[in-house]
Every structure is written in C-alpha cells, then in structure tokens.
Amino acid sequence: xxxxxxxxxxxxxxxxxxxxxxxxxxxxxxxxxxxxxxxxxxxxxxxxxxxxxxxxxxxxxxxxxxxxxxxxxxxxxxxxxxxxxxxxxxxxxxxxxxxxxxxxxxxxxxxxxxxxxxxxxxxxxxxxxxxxxxxxxxxxxxxxxxxxxxxxxxxxxxxxxxxxxxxxxxxxxxxxxxxxxxxxxxxxxxxxxxxxxx
Numbered sequence: 001x002x003x004x005x006x007x008x009x010x011x012x013x014x015x016x017x018x019x020x021x022x023x024x025x026x027x028x029x030x031x032x033x034x035x036x037x038x039x040x041x042x043x044x045x046x047x048x049x050x051x052x053x054x055x056x057x058x059x060x061x062x063x064x065x066x067x068x069x070x071x072x073x074x075x076x077x078x079x080x081x082x083x084x085x086x087x088x089x090x091x092x093x094x095x096x097x098x099x100x101x102x103x104x105x106x107x108x109x110x111x112x113x114x115x116x117x118x119x120x121x122x123x124x125x126x127x128x129x130x131x132x133x134x135x136x137x138x139x140x141x142x143x144x145x146x147x148x149x150x151x152x153x154x155x156x157x158x159x160x161x162x163x164x165x166x167x168x169x170x171x172x173x174x175x176x177x178x179x180x181x182x183x184x185x186x187x188x189x190x191x192x193x194x195x196x197x198x
Contacts, residue, residue, distance in 0.1 A: 006018070010063055011060050011064060013105040014064055014101055018064070021097070026050070027050035027052050028049065030052070032053045032055060035055060039055050039062065039126075040052065040054040040066040040069065040070045041053050042073040042074050044077075050074055052070040052074065054070065059138075062137075064101060065136070066126075068101065069094060069122075069126075071097060075093050076093050086123070086124040091121065091122055094119075095122070098119055102115065102116060102119075110138075111132075111135045111136060114131045114135045115132060117129075117131075130172065142192055145192040146194075147191070148166065148174055148176075148189060148192075148193055149169075151166055151195060153168070154167075155195065155196075156195075157176075159187075159191065162180060163178075163179040164179060164185070164193075165179060170186065173186040173187055
C-alpha cells in the first residue's frame with residue numbers, strides 16, 4: 001500500500017515512525033481480510049520485491065505490533081539472509097524497532113507493562129503471551145464470543161467447529177474435553193470460544 005492508506009490502522013502518534021520504516025525498508029504493505037491462523041506475514045514475491053500483509057480486523061495496537069513484527073522479519077532477512085524465523089537475530093531487531101513505540105502516547109499504560117515484558121524475549125505470536133494478548137484486546141472478546149476463562153466449569157463450548165467441555169485450570173491453561181474423540185486438550189486463557197447452545 002503506497003500512500004498513507006494504512007494510517008487509519010495505527011495510533012496517530014505512531015504514524016511518523018511507521019512512515020519512516022516503510023520508506024526506509026522498501027516493501028509493499030497490504031491490508032487483508034482476517035485469517036484464522038495468523039495476524040500478518042512477510043514474503044518475497046516472484047519479481048524480487050517484498051510484501052507485508054496485516055489483517056484488517058485488528059485494533060490499532062494489535063495492528064501496529066503485528067506490522068513491526070513483520071518489518072523485523074524483513075530487516076532480519078536483509079541483514080542476515082536465511083536464519084531462524086524467530087531466532088536471536090529477529091528478536092534483537094524486533095526489540096530495537098519497537099523501542100520508539102514503547103510510549104504512553106502510543107500504547108496506553110494498561111498495555112505498556114505487558115508489552116515491555118513480552119519484548120524481553122518475544123515469541124512467534126503475541127497470542128502466546130496471555131497477559132499481553134488480553135491487554136491488547138482490552139479484555140474484550142469478539143462480538144458473540146467469550147474468553148475461555150469467562151465460562152463456568154463444565155460448560156460446553158465450540159472452538160473450530162468442535163464441541164468441548166471446560167474442565168479444571170492447570171496453572172495457566174484449561175483442560176478441555178473434546179466431546180467427539182474424548183481426548184483432553186489444553187487451552188490458553190485468552191482463547192475465544194462460542195458458548196454451545198443446545
């Protein structure tokens with residue numbers, strides 16, 4: 001996306017920093033419809049140019065974090081060639097690129113401590129960090145959905161077209177019984193589910 005069509009997707013105070021990164025690193029930014037398995041990606045196209053895609057359903061704080069995550073992949077690729085996708089090189093670059101954004105004018109104080117903690121050792125997905133994931137969503141699930149920690153023990157719920165029964169909490173995750181194959185699966189607290197209506 002050339003021009004500033006992306007500017008509505010990030011916090012206003014972040015726009016100059018993002019514009020600098022886009023101009024500096026020479027890639028095309030495409031804003032795409034929601035994908036179930038990822039928030040964004042980075043790839044080299046057949047003509048040799050680079051493209052970053054970010055989902056259009058993210059709020060401004062999620063969108064910004066995802067965009068910088070993907071720009072970090074691009075910069076890592078430019079500097080180091082082929083390395084581990086989320087290895088030490090990427091982590092160092094991602095931390096460096098995020099520094100200007102760790103600012104209460106960009107990320108509210110409810111999110112900043114979780115974001116700073118996550119950036120000490122960033123993971124492949126922000127959703128892996130339950131506290132950050134919930135803070136970024138403002139502790140509000142998508143319309144019509146609930147977080148798994150909000151439903152009572154023993155409740156039935158639907159996740160990816162399968163019915164589960166919520167069981168005990170084990171440290172940070174919930175044991176849930178798959179009603180089809182009777183196997184127990186562990187769910188993070190921030191998983192969004194639909195309560196099963198008989």
